[in-house]
Amino acid sequence: MIFKFITQLRLLGPSLPATGFTTLKPGSTICFNGSIPVLNRVYPSKLKFFGLSPGSNGKLTVRSLSTRPSRPRSGASSKFTPKVRGDVRASKSLIEDEAELSDWVGELRADSFRARLTSEDEELDADRERNRVRSGDRKGNAVPVKRRSESELDNFRESSKREPRGRLSDSFSRNSRFSKRFDSELEDEEGDDEEDSSRKTRGVKREAKQVDSWKGKRNERGLGSRNTGNGRRHDLERKSKFREEEDSDANEEKMSWKMKGAENFLSEEDSDMDDIDDDDDDDGDYEILRKNASSALGLAKGVNQTESPISSQGKSDSYLSETRFDQISISPLSLKGIKDAGYEKMTVVQEATLPAILKGKDVLAKAKTGTGKTVAFLLPSIEIVSKLPPVDRDVKRPPIHVLVICPTRELASQAASEAKTLLKYHPSIGVQVVIGGTRLALEQKNLQANPCQILVATPGRLRDHLENTAGFATKLMGVKVLVLDEADRLLDMGFRKDIERIIAAVPKQRQTLLFSATVPEEVHQICHIALRRDHEFINTVQEGTGDTHSQVRQVYMVSPLDKHFPLLYVLLKEHIADDVDYKVLVFCTTAMVTKLVADVLSEMNLNVREIHSRKSQSYRTRVSDEFRKSKGLILVTSDVSARGVDYPDVTLVIQVGIPSDRQQYIHRLGRTGRKGKEGQGILLLAPWEEHFLSSIKDLPITKAPLPSLDPETTKKVGRGLSHVEMKAKESAYQAWLGYYNSDKKVGKDKYRLVELANEFSRSMGLDNPPAIPKLVLSKMGLRNIPGLRAR
Numbered sequence: 001m002i003f004k005f006i007t008q009l010r011l012l013g014p015s016l017p018a019t020g021f022t023t024l025k026p027g028s029t030i031c032f033n034g035s036i037p038v039l040n041r042v043y044p045s046k047l048k049f050f051g052l053s054p055g056s057n058g059k060l061t062v063r064s065l066s067t068r069p070s071r072p073r074s075g076a077s078s079k080f081t082p083k084v085r086g087d088v089r090a091s092k093s094l095i096e097d098e099a100e101l102s103d104w105v106g107e108l109r110a111d112s113f114r115a116r117l118t119s120e121d122e123e124l125d126a127d128r129e130r131n132r133v134r135s136g137d138r139k140g141n142a143v144p145v146k147r148r149s150e151s152e153l154d155n156f157r158e159s160s161k162r163e164p165r166g167r168l169s170d171s172f173s174r175n176s177r178f179s180k181r182f183d184s185e186l187e188d189e190e191g192d193d194e195e196d197s198s199r200k201t202r203g204v205k206r207e208a209k210q211v212d213s214w215k216g217k218r219n220e221r222g223l224g225s226r227n228t229g230n231g232r233r234h235d236l237e238r239k240s241k242f243r244e245e246e247d248s249d250a251n252e253e254k255m256s257w258k259m260k261g262a263e264n265f266l267s268e269e270d271s272d273m274d275d276i277d278d279d280d281d282d283d284g285d286y287e288i289l290r291k292n293a294s295s296a297l298g299l300a301k302g303v304n305q306t307e308s309p310i311s312s313q314g315k316s317d318s319y320l321s322e323t324r325f326d327q328i329s330i331s332p333l334s335l336k337g338i339k340d341a342g343y344e345k346m347t348v349v350q351e352a353t354l355p356a357i358l359k360g361k362d363v364l365a366k367a368k369t370g371t372g373k374t375v376a377f378l379l380p381s382i383e384i385v386s387k388l389p390p391v392d393r394d395v396k397r398p399p400i401h402v403l404v405i406c407p408t409r410e411l412a413s414q415a416a417s418e419a420k421t422l423l424k425y426h427p428s429i430g431v432q433v434v435i436g437g438t439r440l441a442l443e444q445k446n447l448q449a450n451p452c453q454i455l456v457a458t459p460g461r462l463r464d465h466l467e468n469t470a471g472f473a474t475k476l477m478g479v480k481v482l483v484l485d486e487a488d489r490l491l492d493m494g495f496r497k498d499i500e501r502i503i504a505a506v507p508k509q510r511q512t513l514l515f516s517a518t519v520p521e522e523v524h525q526i527c528h529i530a531l532r533r534d535h536e537f538i539n540t541v542q543e544g545t546g547d548t549h550s551q552v553r554q555v556y557m558v559s560p561l562d563k564h565f566p567l568l569y570v571l572l573k574e575h576i577a578d579d580v581d582y583k584v585l586v587f588c589t590t591a592m593v594t595k596l597v598a599d600v601l602s603e604m605n606l607n608v609r610e611i612h613s614r615k616s617q618s619y620r621t622r623v624s625d626e627f628r629k630s631k632g633l634i635l636v637t638s639d640v641s642a643r644g645v646d647y648p649d650v651t652l653v654i655q656v657g658i659p660s661d662r663q664q665y666i667h668r669l670g671r672t673g674r675k676g677k678e679g680q681g682i683l684l685l686a687p688w689e690e691h692f693l694s695s696i697k698d699l700p701i702t703k704a705p706l707p708s709l710d711p712e713t714t715k716k717v718g719r720g721l722s723h724v725e726m727k728a729k730e731s732a733y734q735a736w737l738g739y740y741n742s743d744k745k746v747g748k749d750k751y752r753l754v755e756l757a758n759e760f761s762r763s764m765g766l767d768n769p770p771a772i773p774k775l776v777l778s779k780m781g782l783r784n785i786p787g788l789r790a791r
């Protein structure tokens with residue numbers, strides 16, 4: 001009774017001691033005899049502050065919000081502590097040089113060793129992981145943000161007028177953020193890979209003739225046109241669109257298909273390195289998924305399972321809030337920029353995060369893909385900069401006030417361009433972008449000539465500037481706001497070293513904002529390296545709605561590898577026949593496999609572009625811009641396009657092979673269904689890849705039957721494959737082997753792995769698998785495995 005009284009008092013007044021809470025453990029529930037609904041309504045943020053989530057039963061669940069460095073915990077979460085670094089599996093990324101290669105192999109060996117000696121531990125870990133997943137821990141949810149009530153909004157509007165803008169809270173004495181160092185040996189993703197291109201001009205012409213027979217089959221698999229409602233038909237009269245000659249800027253692109261010993265053997269920079277997510281094979285879970293197959297068929301047959309209201313134009317407005325930008329207190333200059341950008345209402349995540357950011361809080365925000373997170377962190381950052389005293393023109397090294405880090409070059413460029421839009425009427429605030437793949441010297445010159453208060457960067461290139469650009473470190477000492485976009489990606493092992501280096505280079509007294517559509521539990525464990533202890537976790541994904549959009553229909557198909565090329569072709573043809581405005585992304589496991597798939601589809605006369613890390617930055621930018629503006633185009637891509645890239649109106653996302661983890665699946669799928677629009681997603685797996693499904697079992701993905709393949713199609717695809725260069729096949733084979741070798745499940749049994757790789761080789765039309773340099777084989781831990789050819 002006394003305890004109840006103290007805690008209730010504490011909730012009503014933060015100045016009172018909360019002694020009772022310190023004794024509570026996460027997961028405990030507290031009963032408040034019916035007062036919780038009232039407390040939650042009146043003091044939701046206070047409940048959240050104490051890590052308390054109100055349950056449907058009127059009880060509170062204690063959830064620790066402390067992100068202090070803690071002792072290593074058991075289970076998957078412990079992977080984020082340095083002591084158990086060895087648990088991190090080898091990178092799936094391209095390993096470019098010998099040094100990286102040795103690091104990678106070091107990890108690999110350690111893994112193989114563990115695989116042999118610690119199977120018991122692994123079982124234990126798997127059990128813990130399963131328990132964690134069952135208890136819903138994986139979602140890492142704090143209190144989901146609901147739409148603000150009018151009274152709450154009024155308070156927000158009022159307080160936003162009262163709060164001095166741009167005040168950076170510096171009243172927190174931070175614990176040393178870097179009391180621990182993490183010694184990941186994995187190298188960064190954004191290497192300035194000098195690259196490539198096959199100069200080959202594919203001379204691809206879109207087929208004008210469409211195959212009507214496919215249309216009838218589409219609805220059986222729930223992949224009907226998004227325009228079905230409008231009864232849109234393919235326009236047979238539409239003129240063929242010729243693909244641009246790819247070698248128009250051939251001078252800029254260098255041939256990268258030189259086999260450079262070991263350099264060329266693995267996957268690539270952009271295949272995901274992370275090891276956050278465990279895909280434990282859980283037969284029980286998978287059984288549930290199987291049982292859901294009936295609903296899968298329901299979905300496949302076009303049953304509308306949509307939860308959010310979709311308008312007749314196939315668009316849901318649920319990502320928008322009721323608050324208009326002109327109702328909140330932001331500078332007139334920003335408001336003008338917003339109006340020009342065409343934004344009227346705030347999106348839910350913008351409405352939820354703006355007040356906290358403007359109050360100076362550190363924020364970790366989770367919101368679904370395509371719901372306006374970029375503006376959510378840019379707008380308040382601009383407001384903060386606009387309230388700072390102007391920098392004296394004579395200052396030799398004008399400070400950078402806002403530093404935004406993005407994991408890929410495309411994303412960084414996109415964020416910078418969004419910032420430019422918002423800054424249209426702020427002539428005194430400059431924005432610049434520094435990304436890999438461009439000349440460092442040119443960027444140095446630009447930074448010198450056009451000082452900027454807002455800098456958007458990829459981690460590797462920023463580090464480069466820190467180390468090589470005179471005065472750059474001094475400029476970073478002016479940072480007031482640090483943003484990590486796609487925070488979970490930036491905090492995983494692939495980027496950790498760079499991010500730690502960057503955090504060490506900016507002042508401790510700053511505000512930090514972490515945004516992503518996926519915030520796995522591990523991020524809560526590790527975010528203390530960037531965030532203050534009292535940060536707010538703002539989760540706009542409502543409990544029970546899942547991390548993907550309900551208006552995006554998701555299906556998976558399972559078929560032997562040798563059918564994947566013909567199936568992919570048929571699925572694309574069907575979609576093209578369905579939707580004259582088709583815009584498709586095909587995600588592949590590695591850069592070299594991406595190139596192979598693009599080559600095959602081009603040979604089949606589909607209108608295809610490719611984008612991956614082995615392409616020059618100028619090529620990547622050009623293709624990305626083209627795809628953004630186009631309709632009637634297929635972009636075959638590696639994970640360089642998985643996160644954040646905002647291509648409007650993507651109609652279909654196909655993922656071929658297992659994504660590196662659950663997060664990557666969600667982000668890739670999130671390229672469609674943006675801004676409330678409808679979309680479709682297909683995951684094409686081989687039977688031995690089905691274990692991945694257990695990691696996405698909470699998502700509304702259902703099994704769809706395979707389209708039938710007539711012999712003519714299979715022959716046609718075979719002919720297409722036979723025209724693809726042998727080198728492309730060799731590189732794809734090696735990359736494929738590298739990718740699956742690092743998969744926890746598939747790579748465990750090396751004998752089986754080689755059998756599967758050779759199945760992949762046969763699927764490319766090769767009788768014998770390509771030979772692989774001995775050095776490469778030994779680095780991969782695959783020497784003397786029967787079935788491999790060494791050279």
Ligand SMILES: Nc1ncnc2c1ncn2[C@@H]1O[C@H](COP(=O)(O)OP(=O)(O)OP(=O)(O)O)[C@@H](O)[C@H]1O
Nearest residue numbers: 343345346347369370371372373374375517644646
């Ligand atoms: N208030 C708004 N009203 C309408 N459109 C908006 C608004 N804010 C942002 N947008 C637009 O929404 C689209 C998606 O925004 P953005 O790319 O920031 O999404 P995101 O949540 O960061 O997605 P992802 O998780 O994939 O990175 C962009 O085209 C952006 O211009």
